[in-house]
Amino acid sequence: MSVTGLLGFFRRSFFHLESRILQAIGFNSRAVVPALSVQGPGIFPQPHRNEETEEHSFLDNMFWMAAPKKRRTIEVNRCRRRNPHKLIEIKTNIEPCPECGNLKQKHVLCGFCYEKVRRETAIIRGQIQAQEGKPLNNPAVETVVLYEGEKPAATDAGKRIVERKRQRPSWFTQY
Amino acid sequence: MWYLAKMIRGMTIEQAIAQLEFNDKKGAAIIKEVLLEAQEMAVKSHNVEYKSNLYVAESFSGKGQYLKRIRIHGRGMFGIMDKVYCHYFVKLVEGVPPTEKPRTGFDQAKEYVQQLRNRTIIHSL
Numbered sequence A: 001m002s003v004t005g006l007l008g009f010f011r012r013s014f015f016h017l018e019s020r021i022l023q024a025i026g027f028n029s030r031a032v033v034p035a036l037s038v039q040g041p042g043i044f045p046q047p048h049r050n051e052e053t054e055e056h057s058f059l060d061n062m063f064w065m066a067a068p069k070k071r072r073t074i075e076v077n078r079c080r081r082r083n084p085h086k087l088i089e090i091k092t093n094i095e096p097c098p099e100c101g102n103l104k105q106k107h108v109l110c111g112f113c114y115e116k117v118r119r120e121t122a123i124i125r126g127q128i129q130a131q132e133g134k135p136l137n138n139p140a141v142e143t144v145v146l147y148e149g150e151k152p153a154a155t156d157a158g159k160r161i162v163e164r165k166r167q168r169p170s171w172f173t174q175y
Numbered sequence B: 001m002w003y004l005a006k007m008i009r010g011m012t013i014e015q016a017i018a019q020l021e022f023n024d025k026k027g028a029a030i031i032k033e034v035l036l037e038a039q040e041m042a043v044k045s046h047n048v049e050y051k052s053n054l055y056v057a058e059s060f061s062g063k064g065q066y067l068k069r070i071r072i073h074g075r076g077m078f079g080i081m082d083k084v085y086c087h088y089f090v091k092l093v094e095g096v097p098p099t100e101k102p103r104t105g106f107d108q109a110k111e112y113v114q115q116l117r118n119r120t121i122i123h124s125l
Helices: A002-025 A045-063 A074-081 A111-132 B002-008 B013-021 B026-045 B105-117
Strands: A094-096 A103-105 A143-146 A160-163 B054-072 B078-094
Touching (some): A094 B013, B002 B026, B002 B054, B013 B026, B026 B054
Parallel strands (some): A143 A160
Antiparallel strands (some): A094 A103, B054 B078
């Protein structure tokens, strides 16, 4: 599989990148290896020791991180994952819609009824768009929607009329 | 998926479908489809009289095939990302779901005392 080849490439490129970054900082690999293989005079190691302590503190800052001590057993993992607070709570606010009979939540509109109204209004909006022609062309008057066999009433004198070629739906009251 | 399967274990099918309809997880829609199909199959070919007289006897999910992909991090680091698939199994049984009597503290105490009374010396006369 090419995945292992790619993984090897990425591993090698990461190590190369790491050594380059450390070189750029000034942390040369030759200073990590203890150079005192020969016993020298006591005066000499002074500057060397300072360098070493700096490197040690640098190491402390970089590589002292929290890590798990032991593998978490599957029993412990199960206890955590199946704790009652992580399980899904059963909802008690579901009831049937009195209009259509589909299920709905108590504080939310019925999805089926909303979809029904949305479709009708989409058609009406399409007709209004066709009437207006171009965008931002709406007249400064009210709009009235009239269905089949309906005449505009006296109160609808100066209003814009949108005709729909179907029977008036029961939920769209006229008054 | 396991949490959803655990939730509907032991529920009537109507209750299970209601709960799944208003759950926001991706698996809820899938499980609901499965339940509806199972209900239809039960009525058509398994001689079930009333489609709401069913309850969820068994419901569990199993691990499916995992596809491995590379997820690239910063600094040339990479992680192996798993594209996870799972299987879902459900068994519907006709009838009323069995109610499990909750074990009270008194019941547990009675059982403990009975265990103590059952102790005996083995290989004795």
